[in-house]
Amino acid sequence: MNLAEFIEGRRDQHLAELCEFLRIPSVSAKSEHKPDIERASRWVADHLRAAGFKTVEIVPTNLHPLVYAESLEAPGKPTILFYGHYDVQPAEPLDLWTSPAFEPTVRNGNLFGRGTADDKGQVHIHLKALESLRQVNGKFPINVKVLIEGEEEVGSVSLWDYVQKNKEKLKADALVVSDTAMLGKGVPSITYGLRGLNYYQIELTGPARDLHSGVYGGAVPNPLTILTELFAKLHDKNYRAVVPGFYDQVAKVSKAERKALNALPWKRKEFEKAVGAPVYFGEAGFTTIERIAIRPTFELNGIWGGYIGEGAKTVIPSKAFAKFSTRLVPNQEPHKIAKLVEKHIRKLLPKAVHCKFEVLSTGKPWVAPYHAPIFKKAQSALEKGFGKKAVFIREGGSIPFVTQMHDTFKVPCVLIGFGLPDENAHAPDEHIALENYFGGIKAIAHFYADLAAL
Ligand code: BES
Numbered sequence: 001m002n003l004a005e006f007i008e009g010r011r012d013q014h015l016a017e018l019c020e021f022l023r024i025p026s027v028s029a030k031s032e033h034k035p036d037i038e039r040a041s042r043w044v045a046d047h048l049r050a051a052g053f054k055t056v057e058i059v060p061t062n063l064h065p066l067v068y069a070e071s072l073e074a075p076g077k078p079t080i081l082f083y084g085h086y087d088v089q090p091a092e093p094l095d096l097w098t099s100p101a102f103e104p105t106v107r108n109g110n111l112f113g114r115g116t117a118d119d120k121g122q123v124h125i126h127l128k129a130l131e132s133l134r135q136v137n138g139k140f141p142i143n144v145k146v147l148i149e150g151e152e153e154v155g156s157v158s159l160w161d162y163v164q165k166n167k168e169k170l171k172a173d174a175l176v177v178s179d180t181a182m183l184g185k186g187v188p189s190i191t192y193g194l195r196g197l198n199y200y201q202i203e204l205t206g207p208a209r210d211l212h213s214g215v216y217g218g219a220v221p222n223p224l225t226i227l228t229e230l231f232a233k234l235h236d237k238n239y240r241a242v243v244p245g246f247y248d249q250v251a252k253v254s255k256a257e258r259k260a261l262n263a264l265p266w267k268r269k270e271f272e273k274a275v276g277a278p279v280y281f282g283e284a285g286f287t288t289i290e291r292i293a294i295r296p297t298f299e300l301n302g303i304w305g306g307y308i309g310e311g312a313k314t315v316i317p318s319k320a321f322a323k324f325s326t327r328l329v330p331n332q333e334p335h336k337i338a339k340l341v342e343k344h345i346r347k348l349l350p351k352a353v354h355c356k357f358e359v360l361s362t363g364k365p366w367v368a369p370y371h372a373p374i375f376k377k378a379q380s381a382l383e384k385g386f387g388k389k390a391v392f393i394r395e396g397g398s399i400p401f402v403t404q405m406h407d408t409f410k411v412p413c414v415l416i417g418f419g420l421p422d423e424n425a426h427a428p429d430e431h432i433a434l435e436n437y438f439g440g441i442k443a444i445a446h447f448y449a450d451l452a453a454l
């Protein structure tokens with residue numbers, strides 16, 4: 001039987017198995033889900049074994065276990081490392097889900113549930129592609145190493161150490177990842193750039209304790225007011241970040257590349273529909289695609305403090321908090337940027353508050369050429385799965401491991417995304433289009449089969 005027919009015949013089985021994976025609430029951010037994280041790591045290990053891997057290990061770390069597998073039984077053939085993550089973002093706010101986050105449900109050709117697109121659905125695509133190759137041909141066509149981690153959504157904290165201690169083991173001719181999105185519906189895409197991410201938290205303390213706002217109000221500093229004043233000063237009227245030196249290291253993007261990015265079959269209507277805001281703006285002098293792909297940002301992610309319960313409470317809070325982040329582009333250095341940000345924030349803050357400044361995680365941006373022969377193979381495999389030529393895109397999200405791998409091994413990193421920008425990753429009603437899930441299995445199976453000829 002040929003590969004495509006084999007895969008076609010197993011659609012129901014594949015989908016049912018993915019749903020089983022999705023029912024495990026492997027939320028890496030919350031310690032109450034530790035048992036689920038471990039269950040998910042075992043699920044991945046078991047299904048790697050079922051796919052035909054004889055060497056499968058669950059590697060404990062300081063936080064969540066990694067799953068590693070390898071099959072090196074194709075002498076003379078290339079070796080790839082496939083990377084993905086089995087952890088997911090928290091599902092809250094739960095009441096905004098049409099069907100429960102961890103009860104996967106099909107509606108209108110989409111599978112809904114936390115992790116469908118990011119990243120369990122995409123990891124499953126590779127598991128089933130490999131298993132199908134094994135079942136049709138009796139063996140894998142190439143040498144395959146697999147690394148599936150459980151900490152991606154919390155910054156891949158344990159991974160760097162593991163990579164440094166296992167360089168020989170992880171060495172491969174190329175890295176393959178499916179944890180990104182396609183440019184749009186029906187546009188298979190290969191991602192050649194990601195932004196980096198620094199994540200910060202500050203705690204401002206004014207009065208030593210909460211105060212009655214009638215007894216003291218008007219005569220004491222209010223940290224919440226100071227916090228909002230601070231963030232109001234961090235962008236200028238052109239929506240550029242106001243942190244001295246922030247843009248100094250930003251690499252100039254060639255005219256040709258900007259032209260290519262702006263010529264992509266990107267649809268403004270789809271973008272606006274996905275966002276649903278009354279108007280759109282961003283850094284002056286750049287198009288929407290450029291703002292996401294090649295420009296750094298400074299974003300406020302959450303602020304809190306004072307009274308936010310029901311009704312009114314007249315209080316001047318002692319403390320105010322904020323979480324914020326910077327997306328970074330080549331050649332910004334995360335540690336340097338963190339220093340600049342801290343320096344500027346401390347400079348803007350009045351003496352009326354103490355500031356505790358924390359950098360929760362840092363991550364480098366990544367961009368790389370795509371002329372190695374493996375990219376042609378990826379493109380033609382995507383054409384087999386989707387009937388259309390793949391485009392090359394840069395995305396705004398971040399995957400710490402890609403930079404780590406690229407810096408460590410200097411190998412091609414092939415990022416083939418099967419999500420869509422409007423599939424609500426990290427939000428309620430996350431989903432994956434079934435045509436991309438099933439098309440993905442087919443495309444990836446062809447991709448791995450074709451790599452044998454490299
Ligand atoms: N899969 C995403 C990364 C991504 C999203 C790449 C969209 C390209 C397009 C990944 O799971 C993710 O969410 N990463 C985090 C970074 C991490 C350090 C928490 C992100 O980008 O916010």
Ligand code: MN
Binds near residue numbers: 085118119152179
């Ligand atoms: Mn992801």
Ligand code: MN
Binds near residue numbers: 089118153425426
């Ligand atoms: Mn994510």
